[in-house]
Amino acid sequence: MAAPQSFLWTRRIVLTLLAGFVLLPVYVMVSSSLKPLQDVSGKFQWIPRNLTIQPYFDIWDTVPLAKYFVNSLIVAGAATALSVTIAVFSAYAVSRYTFRGKRAFTVTVLSTQMFPGILFLLPLFLIFVNIGNSTGLALYGSRGGLILTYLTFSLPFSIWMLIGYFDSIPKDLDEAALVDGCGPIRALFRVVVPAAVPGIVAVSVYAFMTAWGEVLFASVMTNDATRTLAVGLQGYATQNDVYWNQVMAASLVVSVPVVAGFLLLQRYLVAGLTAGAVK
Amino acid sequence: MTAVTTDPKVDKPNGVGSTGTGGARRRLPRIPDRIRQGGLPYLLLLPAVLLELLIHIIPMLIGIVMSFRQLTQFFINNWGGAPWSGLDNYRIAVDFDAPIGEALLHSFLVTCVFTFFAVGLAWLFGITAAIMLQESFRGRGFLRAVFLVPYALPVYAAVITWAFMFQRDNGLVNHVLHDQLGLTDQPSFWLIGDNSIYALIIVSVWKGWPFAFLMLMAGLQNIPRELYEAASIDGAGIWQQIRRITLPSLRPVNQVLVLVLFLWTFNDFNTPYVLFGKSAPENADLISIHIYQSSFVTWNFGSGSAMSVLLLLFLLVVTAVYLFFTSRGRKGADA
Numbered sequence: 114m115a116a117p118q119s120f121l122w123t124r125r126i127v128l129t130l131l132a133g134f135v136l137l138p139v140y141v142m143v144s145s146s147l148k149p150l151q152d153v154s155g156k157f158q159w160i161p162r163n164l165t166i167q168p169y170f171d172i173w174d175t176v177p178l179a180k181y182f183v184n185s186l187i188v189a190g191a192a193t194a195l196s197v198t199i200a201v202f203s204a205y206a207v208s209r210y211t212f213r214g215k216r217a218f219t220v221t222v223l224s225t226q227m228f229p230g231i232l233f234l235l236p237l238f239l240i241f242v243n244i245g246n247s248t249g250l251a252l253y254g255s256r257g258g259l260i261l262t263y264l265t266f267s268l269p270f271s272i273w274m275l276i277g278y279f280d281s282i283p284k285d286l287d288e289a290a291l292v293d294g295c296g297p298i299r300a301l302f303r304v305v306v307p308a309a310v311p312g313i314v315a316v317s318v319y320a321f322m323t324a325w326g327e328v329l330f331a332s333v334m335t336n337d338a339t340r341t342l343a344v345g346l347q348g349y350a351t352q353n354d355v356y357w358n359q360v361m362a363a364s365l366v367v368s369v370p371v372v373a374g375f376l377l378l379q380r381y382l383v384a385g386l387t388a389g390a391v392k
Numbered sequence: 393m394t395a396v397t398t399d400p401k402v403d404k405p406n407g408v409g410s411t412g413t414g415g416a417r418r419r420l421p422r423i424p425d426r427i428r429q430g431g432l433p434y435l436l437l438l439p440a441v442l443l444e445l446l447i448h449i450i451p452m453l454i455g456i457v458m459s460f461r462q463l464t465q466f467f468i469n470n471w472g473g474a475p476w477s478g479l480d481n482y483r484i485a486v487d488f489d490a491p492i493g494e495a496l497l498h499s500f501l502v503t504c505v506f507t508f509f510a511v512g513l514a515w516l517f518g519i520t521a522a523i524m525l526q527e528s529f530r531g532r533g534f535l536r537a538v539f540l541v542p543y544a545l546p547v548y549a550a551v552i553t554w555a556f557m558f559q560r561d562n563g564l565v566n567h568v569l570h571d572q573l574g575l576t577d578q579p580s581f582w583l584i585g586d587n588s589i590y591a592l593i594i595v596s597v598w599k600g601w602p603f604a605f606l607m608l609m610a611g612l613q614n615i616p617r618e619l620y621e622a623a624s625i626d627g628a629g630i631w632q633q634i635r636r637i638t639l640p641s642l643r644p645v646n647q648v649l650v651l652v653l654f655l656w657t658f659n660d661f662n663t664p665y666v667l668f669g670k671s672a673p674e675n676a677d678l679i680s681i682h683i684y685q686s687s688f689v690t691w692n693f694g695s696g697s698a699m700s701v702l703l704l705l706f707l708l709v710v711t712a713v714y715l716f717f718t719s720r721g722r723k724g725a726d727a
């Protein structure tokens with residue numbers, strides 16, 4: 114099908130503009146991270162005059178970036194593993210069985226997705242503080258507590274996406290396994306999970322990315338020892354100065370792992386969305 | 393299949409709860425089988441249900457109870473001791489002549505305007521990019537990856553970069569508008585004052601449109617090619633095909649997408665928080681920041697909870713009305 118010239122030209126112009134809009138901050142991030150402090154503090158320069166990689170060394174000393182990195186990794190990793198594992202079981206139940214309360218369960222899970230995080234933040238904060246006071250269990254400020262709060266958004270999403278994905282896998286597959294003498298749990302792990310790998314990968318990537326970028330809970334529920342990157346990056350702003358070159362260098366460093374992982378796996382994510390959300 | 397043809401479910405090597413393997417059991421397979429099948433879904437759901445209770449249901453109930461109490465910083469360690477205040481928190485929140493209610497109403501209206509433009513533009517950019525990348529051409533895969541970058545970048549890293557670009561003295565935006573193009577008399581403030589709503593919308597669209605693009609791209613894959621072929625045989629040009637085939641076919645995707653974008657944008661906390669800090673400029677004071685501010689900065693949890701509950705009620709009503717109309721439209725289209 115030959116598209117007319119008018120369409121081709123519109124396409125060229127529009128796509129160029131969109132790509133420019135998308136990449137503008139990326140360019141600013143990269144170029145500013147390679148400038149000395151006096152250059153980023155003065156007028157913006159499109160082309161850096163004095164290139165330096167010093168900011169990439171300084172970021173680790175100005176704030177304990179490595180510690181924040183580890184905290185983020187632990188919290189986002191654990192929240193992802195926990196929510197996806199639990200979601201696999203419940204999505205299997207919803208997708209393969211009919212039972213009383215199924216609709217109530219899915220409606221509850223779906224609707225909690227739309228609630229603002231702030232709604233859960235206040236009570237969870239109070240619950241954690243009060244549990245700490247009465248039992249000595251330090252949930253508030255701990256990584257475990259933060260992981261638990263991250264489930265408020267990653268669990269409903271994971272369940273929702275995986276139900277859609279499991280539904281798209283033919284039931285004959287695991288029914289055959291049942292006929293062959295597998296138990297339902299074995300059928301789940303031998304047949305359904307392997308067939309759903311792209312969907313599970315997509316959901317995991319998404320859950321990890323969301324947890325890696327989360328700001329609200331991290332800013333309330335962490336202390337000096339458990340601070341994540343989301344809060345730690347604010348440390349480059351001091352009373353007198355903002356080390357913009359270091360902010361940009363650190364932003365780039367914390368972005369590279371997730372962006373690379375995402376771009377490698379984005380095909381799965383599109384497949385997962387097609388099966389899960391777009392029905 | 394194999395030789396197991398009698399009643400396969402009896403002979404589970406690893407079946408849940410099937411311990412007995414004696415001949416007596418074989419004669420009565422049906423009853424334990426059914427009980428086990430009846431219980432199994434609940435067993436599978438158990439972890440999710442327990443966690444849902446812990447992270448959603450109980451906090452929500454506590455939040456509702458909190459909203460009826462005078463819960464200030466003195467009672468954070470013992471919230472059960474906070475005095476009951478009945479509907480006071482709600483009365484204060486909706487008293488639009490008094491400072492607290494007036495600020496809440498203002499924040500609500502700002503959020504509505506912000507959401508309208510942020511969702512509208514994100515959708516427009518998303519649908520444009522999805523349609524333009526539907527046909528394959530050189531560079532399509534590359535562009536697709538590029539367009540997804542804002543979606544993959546951690547919010548704080550991306551938004552902090554925008555905050556840098558919007559700096560008054562050393563930012564890119566003023567450098568271009570003032571120094572290079574000479575459009576403004578003097579460098580403008582973008583992160584305080586009246587301009588901040590524009591900065592917020594631009595950043596939100598930048599961050600949000602790739603999700604629309606992703607969903608719509610997935611939706612486009614489900615449109616049968618034959619529809620386009622038939623249309624082009626009938627003499628329909630590409631613009632007509634977009635209007636008559638692509639857009640109507642995307643209706644179910646759009647219905648979900650617009651709702652999800654609306655809810656996310658309306659509730660967004662991350663973008664304004666990273667862009668402006670703990671207290672946003674009046675002109676860009678989104679509702680979630682406003683509630684955060686009145687809860688954790690002025691330490692009035694009771695009032696903050698009442699505002700959260702009001703926000704939740706509003707979202708529930710909007711969603712219900714939206715779902716009612718879109719599902720009715722869908723039924724009409726099917727008939």
